Amino acid sequence: MKKKLIVGNWKMNGSLAANAALLQALKAGWPRGRGTAAVAVAVPSAYLAQAQAELAGSDIGVAAQDVSQHEVGAYTGELSAAMLQDFGVRFALVGHSERRQYHGETDAVVAMKAQAALAKGVTPIVCVGETLAEREAGQTEQVVKRQLAAVIHQVGPCVSELVVAYEPVWAIGTGKTATPEQAQAVHAVLRAQLAAASAKADGIALLYGGSMNAGNAEQLLAQADIDGGLVGGASLKAADFLTIIAAAR
Numbered sequence: 593m594k595k596k597l598i599v600g601n602w603k604m605n606g607s608l609a610a611n612a613a614l615l616q617a618l619k620a621g622w623p624r625g626r627g628t629a630a631v632a633v634a635v636p637s638a639y640l641a642q643a644q645a646e647l648a649g650s651d652i653g654v655a656a657q658d659v660s661q662h663e664v665g666a667y668t669g670e671l672s673a674a675m676l677q678d679f680g681v682r683f684a685l686v687g688h689s690e691r692r693q694y695h696g697e698t699d700a701v702v703a704m705k706a707q708a709a710l711a712k713g714v715t716p717i718v719c720v721g722e723t724l725a726e727r728e729a730g731q732t733e734q735v736v737k738r739q740l741a742a743v744i745h746q747v748g749p750c751v752s753e754l755v756v757a758y759e760p761v762w763a764i765g766t767g768k769t770a771t772p773e774q775a776q777a778v779h780a781v782l783r784a785q786l787a788a789a790s791a792k793a794d795g796i797a798l799l800y801g802g803s804m805n806a807g808n809a810e811q812l813l814a815q816a817d818i819d820g821g822l823v824g825g826a827s828l829k830a831a832d833f834l835t836i837i838a839a840a841r
């Protein structure tokens with residue numbers, strides 16, 4: 593069976609002291625033995641160095657929450673893929689709905705970010721997902737396919753190196769999780785779209801995100817095309833995040 597991937601997205605939360613406590617608790621509670629899921633935490637950029645230092649030698653990887661589409665230069669406030677590479681960052685979220693919504697990131701920008709990350713050996717976790725209005729209008733499939741198509745088109749043969757996260761916007765931070773069946777249905781659509789672009793689509797990790805928690809992770813992760821989770825709020829509590837990791841074995 594494919595190894596599952598669990599990524600915690602801390603969003604704009606944390607402090608030096610709180611991060612140290614959380615990471616130490618994760619390391620202390622780390623499940624040993626075969627079949628443990630691959631795990632990473634996406635920390636605010638200010639704390640990448642701290643996370644890298646705390647997690648050195650552990651099985652937990654560091655992820656960034658965003659990356660610039662530009663290589664280098666006069667882009668105030670941005671973080672380049674080369675900088676992430678410098679810090680041993682394994683993954684970068686791209687196109688999170690909060691970036692699309694609050695920072696006006698378009699499908700084209702998201703696609704360029706994915707490509708910029710790949711060019712430096714950082715695996716992009718491409719986030720797609722529909723709003724409640726789009727779901728109610730019956731547009732879910734159309735929206736996620738459009739979002740993913742832009743990235744597939746941009747990265748060409750590197751499609752198999754992507755991680756894709758389906759995060760229905762209406763499920764993020766709302767406590768309203770997609771049912772395992774709803775999530776699986778969209779994941780199957782994404783898998784088919786990836787299969788049309790790459791012979792290696794079966795190996796692409798498709799994560800579910802949106803109010804995944806210690807209570808619902810196991811059922812979601814049992815679905816055929818759900819290869820892991822992108823976890824927001826529950827990743828800030830060591831016990832909950834460890835329970836999700838244990839459910840992903």
Ligand code: 13P
Pocket residue numbers: 601688759763764765766767801802803804822823824825826
């Ligand atoms: P919540 O798990 O808090 O709903 O957040 C999901 C998310 O946006 C992860 O990227």
